[in-house]
Amino acid sequence: MYKSEQLAHSLKLLIENGTWKANQKLPSLRQQVEQSGLSLITVMNAYQELEAQGLIYSKEKSGYFVAAQQTKETVHAINEKIEINSIVFKYLKSIQSENIIPLGSAFPNSQLLYSAKLIQTLGQLARQRRSYEQTPSLPPGNYELRKIIAQKYAMQGIPTDPSDIVITSGGLDALNLSLQALTHAGDYILLQQTIFYGAWQAAERLGLKVITIPEHPVHGIDLDAFEQAILKYPIKVCMLMLNSQNPIGFTVSDEIKLELAKLLNKHQIYLIEDDVYEELHYDQKKPLSMKYFDQQNWVLHCSSFSKTLGAGFRIGWVYAGKFSEHIQHSQLMSTLSVNSFIQNALVEYLSHRHYEKHLKTLRSTLQRFKKQYFNYLKNHLPDSCQIHYYPSGYFLWIELPEQVNSNVIYHTMLEHGVSITPSHLFNITDQNHHFIRINCSFEINERIQNALNLLVEIIQNQMNG
Known part of the structure; x- marks a missing residue:
């Protein structure tokens, strides 16, 4: 630090x-x-x-x-019919062109991710047909890879057996499979009011009812609102992001996580933890997951390599514990299996110190870039705009004056070939649509600086209009 x-x-x-x-x-x-x-x-x-x-x-x-x-009002929005898939689909289609400046991308700059050692490993394995012809690819996934992941948990003080781990096709697949294993259509689940749109999509797909709690302005998660919600509604599962939360960016303290674990145990409620940004911390010490504080197996922990090694390595996992077999059955009926060639490559790559060296460089670069974006926008945006900066990840969450609609900003920027992410993708209520998320993983060159200048100009015009 x-x-x-x-x-x-x-x-x-x-x-x-x-x-x-x-x-x-x-x-x-x-x-x-x-x-x-x-x-x-x-x-x-x-x-x-x-x-x-x-x-x-x-x-x-x-x-x-x-x-x-001031703690935000603890109103719990009941969303019995979620309709966001079409909105997310249209948004993702609108920003996929290679000519778009990707400040709205959910992934880090690919030039920072693809490790030369990993590419070299892929090439070596590709010349060995046995690496992808003779390796079993059915769930729960490559045993050696699961053993390496289990060892990483053990190093954080979380006793883990490889049989607790199920390899998935990325973090979102891990979340979907976990939610499918724990719920049925019509069940109530609890989400943070502002959360990664994949959680909303999963709720829509499975026909779930959603209760939301607002973010705490200091602690990230409001424990009072959380307890009120689980006392008032028959919550079956919570799905939360507590480390480098997307889109806001905060990391919840260990003290709050411990209290949250106590509440889960007391009320016997499962938590699916979305922790795909766990390795992108700036501190020397990796933040603890909720699984660390879980004494009675109420937590299913989901993570992925895609945010550290690139979207092409869409390999994730879920610490499923007693739900491992159930999740494997669901996996067989959906994604079937995970690419065995990529799993083998990760085993070889992770067995050495290449990954730790890669992460150290990646964290340092992301921290430097994010500071540059923050300082630039802080110096150019009007004082009425608040930039939420947290020391992890690669997103900035910008709070605009309430009269400014982030969706208008998004469409106007897109007309000029620049993407940003408007807040209505993360919060489906009719409130708080004056926020935007910016991806800060790209070096500020002339093209990026022009895009940031454009953003400042459009925001100022909206405020003055």
């Missing part, structure tokens, strides 16, 4: 525990330099990060102040 991030974290705790009250003035930059012994630029970066998270605000010539931390 960088010194500025350490300082930001320390100051954040003072705000969260009430030591610093709402609207209280913070020590000036120079006072903070004297108190902490850090450089002025380090302190400035820490304050800017807290401001980006909405924890503090600045007044011209007056300094920085603690922002009022």
